[in-house]
Amino acid sequence: MAQKILIIEDEDGIIHLINLYLKDAGYTVIVAKDGADGLALHAREHPDLVILDVMLPAIDGFEVCRRIRAWSKTPILMLTARIAEDDRITGLDIGADDYLSKPFNPRELVSRVRAILRRTNNQVVEAVQKTAGNQSVQEGQAEAKSTTLLRFPGLTIDLPARRVEVNGREVALTPTEFDLLALLAQSPDRVFTREVLMNKVWGYDYLGDGHTIDVHMSALRKKIEGDSDLRYIKTVWRVGYRFEVKARSTSAS
Ligand code: CA
Numbered sequence: 005m006a007q008k009i010l011i012i013e014d015e016d017g018i019i020h021l022i023n024l025y026l027k028d029a030g031y032t033v034i035v036a037k038d039g040a041d042g043l044a045l046h047a048r049e050h051p052d053l054v055i056l057d058v059m060l061p062a063i064d065g066f067e068v069c070r071r072i073r074a075w076s077k078t079p080i081l082m083l084t085a086r087i088a089e090d091d092r093i094t095g096l097d098i099g100a101d102d103y104l105s106k107p108f109n110p111r112e113l114v115s116r117v118r119a120i121l122r123r124t125n126n127q128v129v130e131a132v133q134k135t136a137g138n139q140s141v142q143e144g145q146a147e148a149k150s151t152t153l154l155r156f157p158g159l160t161i162d163l164p165a166r167r168v169e170v171n172g173r174e175v176a177l178t179p180t181e182f183d184l185l186a187l188l189a190q191s192p193d194r195v196f197t198r199e200v201l202m203n204k205v206w207g208y209d210y211l212g213d214g215h216t217i218d219v220h221m222s223a224l225r226k227k228i229e230g231d232s233d234l235r236y237i238k239t240v241w242r243v244g245y246r247f248e249v250k251a252r253s254t255s256a257s
Contacts, residue, residue, distance in 0.1 A: 006030055006031055006032040007031055007032065007052040007053070007121060008031070008032045008033075008034065008049060008050075008051045008052050009026055009031045009032070009033050009034070009051055009052065009053050009054070009055060009117065010034050010035075010036065010042065010045055010046055010049065010051035010053070010054045010055070011023070011026075011033060011034070011035045011036070011054075011055045012035075012036045012037075012038075012039065012041075012042030012045075012054065012055070012056045012057060012060065012065070012068060013035070013037070013055070013056075013057040013060075013083065014037050014038060014057065014059075014060055014061055015057075018057075018083075018106075019035055019037075021110055022055060022110065022113060023035065024110075025110040025111070025113065025114050026114065026117065029114050029117075029118070031117070034049055034051065038060055038061050038062050038063070039060045039061075039062055039063030039064065039065070039067065039068040040062060040063055042054075042056070042060075042068055043063070043068060043071055043072070046072055046076070046078065050078075051078060052078070052079075052121060052124075053078065053079045053080075053081065053117060053120060053121055054072065054078055054079070054080045054081070055081050055083065055113075055117070056068055056069060056080055056081070056082050056083065056100070057082075057083045057085070058082060058083065058084050058085060058091055058095065059085050065082060065083075065095075066094055066095065066098060069082065069095065069098050069099060069100055070098050070099070072099075073098065073099035073176075073178070077166075077176065077177075077178065077179060079101045079120045079121070079124055079178075079179045079180075080099065080100045080101055080178075081100070081101060081102050081103065081104065081113075081116055081117065081120060082095040082100040082102070082103040082104075083103070083104055083105075083106055083108070084103055084104070084105050084106065085105075085106045091103075093215075093219050096216065096219040096220060096223070097219055097222075097223055099178045099223070100178075101120055101178055101179055101180045102116055102120060102180070102206070104116060119206050120179070123179070123183055123205065123206070124179045152164050154186075154189050154190065156189070156236070156249050157234060157249055158170060158171050158232050158233075158234050159189075159228065159232075159234070159236060159249075161185065161186060161189055163186060166179075166182050168182065168185065168228065170227075170228050170231070170232055171231070171232060175227050175228060176227075177224065177227060177228075178223075180205065180220050181220060181223060181224040181227065183205045184201060184205055184217075184220055184221065184224060185224055185228070185236075185237075187201065187204055187205060188237065188245060188246065188247035189236075189247045191247070192246075192247045192248065192249075193246060193247070193248065194246060194247075195240050195243055195244055195245070195246045196244045196245055196246065197243055197244040198217045198218075198244050198245075200244070201217050201244065201245070202216070202217060217244075217245075221237060221239075221245060224237065225237055229252075232252070233251060233252050234249055234250065234251060234252060235248075235249070235250045235251070235252055236248070236249055236250075238250070
């Protein structure tokens with residue numbers, strides 16, 4: 005079945021262009037021309053991905069992104085009209101998975117959409133295959149499950165279900181935040197450079213700068229370390245990040 009993409013955009017020219025390219029790439033496309041309509045369609049149609057313009061009448065794209073994120077993990081690709089870095093950072097900070105600045109090449113848009121959908125779908129498939137490969141089916145669900153469940157003090161990551169719990173409470177991560185955490189946590193103590201993270205998580209030679217990773221990491225940290233006495237993600241100065249479970253230091257750091 006074709007994957008469904010919701011476009012929330014008010015400019016007819018851009019809708020037409022995106023529509024053309026996405027349909028050509030085999031996706032089903034639905035369109036909303038303002039934020040309120042977009043939210044309603046999202047709730048009703050459960051799209052696989054949302055392409056969301058920042059500049060929208062009535063409810064702007066940031067607010068639409070916040071409201072979708074309040075209850076859903078649907079991947080969101082934001083379109084920013086302004087070159088202002090502020091817009092990109094705001095978008096990522098409130099849970100968008102990627103952004104493109106207008107004017108953009110429609111082929112680039114399609115490859116971003118593919119990459120986002122591939123990593124959201126693939127991780128589930130990979131985890132299931134890993135489970136199937138490591139354990140014979142007869143051994144039962146409970147044991148098979150343990151290979152895809154990463155447990156750390158105060159933190160549990162369920163890879164196939166893409167669920168994260170901090171101190172027993174589920175934390176809602178965006179697909180990008182989940183991918184970053186899963187990648188780091190599967191190789192504790194390995195240092196990942198920003199380039200490696202971008203290529204692994206985005207699945208191709210990502211054109212954005214390393215700052216994108218920093219914004220996602222900061223949002224991820226807020227969610228998993230916010231109420232906890234433990235720290236999980238360590239910044240390696242001038243290199244990148246690694247996973248490490250450590251007590252929160254009492255002095256300001
Ligand atoms: Ca617009």
